[in-house]
Amino acid sequence: MKKYLLIIITLMMGINVNAQNMKENVDFSVWPKGELNTGYAQYFIGNSYLAPLDGQNSGLVNVTFEPRCRNNWHIHHKSVQVLICVAGHGWYVEEGKEPLAMHPGTVVAIPAEAKHWHGAAKDSWFQHLTFMAKVEEGASNEWLEPVVDEEYDKLPASQQLLSVTDPEYTERFEAFAFSEVVNQVKTTLDDRTRHICYLATLLGCQGIDEYCELLPQALKNGVTPVEVKEIVYQATAYLGLGRVRPFLTATNDVFRHCGIELPLAPQAQTTMENRRERGTQAQVDCFGEGMRDFWKSGPDDSRHINLWLADNCFGDYYTRSGLNVKMRELITFCFLAAQGGCEPQLKGHIAGNYHVGNDKDFLIAVISANLPFIGYPRTLNALNCIREVETANKK
Numbered sequence: 001m002k003k004y005l006l007i008i009i010t011l012m013m014g015i016n017v018n019a020q021n022m023k024e025n026v027d028f029s030v031w032p033k034g035e036l037n038t039g040y041a042q043y044f045i046g047n048s049y050l051a052p053l054d055g056q057n058s059g060l061v062n063v064t065f066e067p068r069c070r071n072n073w074h075i076h077h078k079s080v081q082v083l084i085c086v087a088g089h090g091w092y093v094e095e096g097k098e099p100l101a102m103h104p105g106t107v108v109a110i111p112a113e114a115k116h117w118h119g120a121a122k123d124s125w126f127q128h129l130t131f132m133a134k135v136e137e138g139a140s141n142e143w144l145e146p147v148v149d150e151e152y153d154k155l156p157a158s159q160q161l162l163s164v165t166d167p168e169y170t171e172r173f174e175a176f177a178f179s180e181v182v183n184q185v186k187t188t189l190d191d192r193t194r195h196i197c198y199l200a201t202l203l204g205c206q207g208i209d210e211y212c213e214l215l216p217q218a219l220k221n222g223v224t225p226v227e228v229k230e231i232v233y234q235a236t237a238y239l240g241l242g243r244v245r246p247f248l249t250a251t252n253d254v255f256r257h258c259g260i261e262l263p264l265a266p267q268a269q270t271t272m273e274n275r276r277e278r279g280t281q282a283q284v285d286c287f288g289e290g291m292r293d294f295w296k297s298g299p300d301d302s303r304h305i306n307l308w309l310a311d312n313c314f315g316d317y318y319t320r321s322g323l324n325v326k327m328r329e330l331i332t333f334c335f336l337a338a339q340g341g342c343e344p345q346l347k348g349h350i351a352g353n354y355h356v357g358n359d360k361d362f363l364i365a366v367i368s369a370n371l372p373f374i375g376y377p378r379t380l381n382a383l384n385c386i387r388e389v390e391t392a393n394k395k
Contacts, residue, residue, distance in 0.1 A: 031062045031086050031127050043072045043143045045152075046120075053129070065090060065126040070119020070152060073144040078136035081110040083118060083128045089158035090126030092118045093147075098217075099155055102128065103164050109133070117147050121158035154257050177372035188365035192222035193330075199228065200331035201370040203235045203247055204338025210373060211247060215254045225260050226267065230322040231331050237313040238335040267320040276307070279315025285325050286318070286352040326356045330366065333358075337367060337382035338374045346382065350389045360386060 034051025037044065046069030051062040070091070083092060085102040092100045092108045095115040100108065102118070110116055112134070120126035132139075162170045185194065195218035202211040218228065232251055236244045255262060270278045276295065283291035295310035296303065318328050329352045336346040353363060363386055371379045 033064050045070055045146055060129060060131045062127060062129050065120035067120050067124055068122055070147050071117055072146045073115055073117050075115050075142045076112055078112055078139040079132045080112055080134045081130060082133055083108040083130050085128045088126040089121040089124040089164050090119055091155055101161050101163050123157040123159060181369060181372060185365040185369045188362060189369055194369050195221045195223050197334050197366050197369055199231050200334035201338040201373050204335040205374050206243060207373060208246055208250055212250050225255060226264055226322040229264055230320060234317045234331060235335055237317055238332060267322045269319045269321055270315055275315030276311035278319045279310040282314040282318040283310060286329055286355055288355060329353045329356050330358055337378060340378045343385055347385045347389055350386055360390060
């Protein structure tokens with residue numbers, strides 16, 4: 001028992017314990033596998049194994065799950081369950097919260113009355129120690145419905161999780177992106193606006209994997225499904241369908257997983273007959289009266305592009321409901337800053353943002369929030385464009 005407690009202490013202190021990955025060949029030399037868990041098999045999908053380590057004292061048990069094995073949703077009434085992952089990779093899922101990937105060293109204290117489940121990743125065995133704490137009189141376990149394949153399969157395999165394959169990198173990145181950076185900009189950007197900027201920026205830099213990771217968070221932070229679709233649709237004018245279509249497909253997949261019915265309600269506010277006129281008005285709203293006749297200006301051989309800017313870019317997208325013009329100029333700023341090489345257009349849309357009420361300090365907060373996803377060069381380029389527009393405005 002002393003050996004087990006020593007290893008528990010080192011795990012909780014963050015010291016690395018040499019536990020085998022367990023994906024294929026399982027080594028039970030450190031933590032015993034135990035016997036097939038027949039007594040609770042009715043509450044598990046797949047095979048699990050129990051190895052009581054000190055049942056007479058702390059109730060410490062090592063539980064081993066084969067790949068894909070998980071227990072049913074359940075609740076511990078009047079007691080706290082502690083889980084300590086010692087080998088392999090698995091999941092802890094609490095109702096209403098983001099799933100937590102567990103790898104050796106992960107410790108979870110499950111609050112009393114919390115509905116939850118835990119089990120192995122799709123592609124890995126999983127071992128955790130467990131014991132009960134803060135046990136009150138009348139404590140009990142309530143077993144609930146199973147975690148069906150449709151629900152379980154939404155979770156990625158362990159090999160897809162950076163927190164498993166690159167824990168040191170992930171810890172430092174998340175501390176920077178979601179703590180230090182967020183604390184810097186939180187007085188200027190609310191969570192909803194920040195997540196809108198994330199989605200537009202990840203479209204701009206083609207960060208589709210991170211987009212899929214952050215989209216559920218964006219929905220939880222108040223970004224509506226309609227707003228998400230409008231961000232993706234409008235990106236077509238600045239990135240082209242070749243770069244946008246994978247994001248549209250990924251968005252639809254995430255929506256289906258979240259139970260969001262498709263298609264969404266229509267948002268178009270123009271017809272083929274009035275889209276140019278309405279688009280011109282949107283240009284005027286963003287940039288001023290000087291844009292009124294822009295659609296018919298320019299050399300004969302390229303005048304059609306200025307027409308398309310009016311009827312397609314602004315008439316087909318900016319006129320849609322779902323996002324107001326202030327937010328549409330903001331996401332365009334994010335598209336352009338993130339993809340780089342668009343500095344002339346970026347400066348034009350910085351001026352457009354100013355015109356609709358997104359000022360310098362606001363835009364600097366936006367590029368600061370987006371920096372972890374696009375890097376320093378494109379962030380500094382965008383900052384330089386803001387400085388140039390500021391200088392031009394003072395002349």
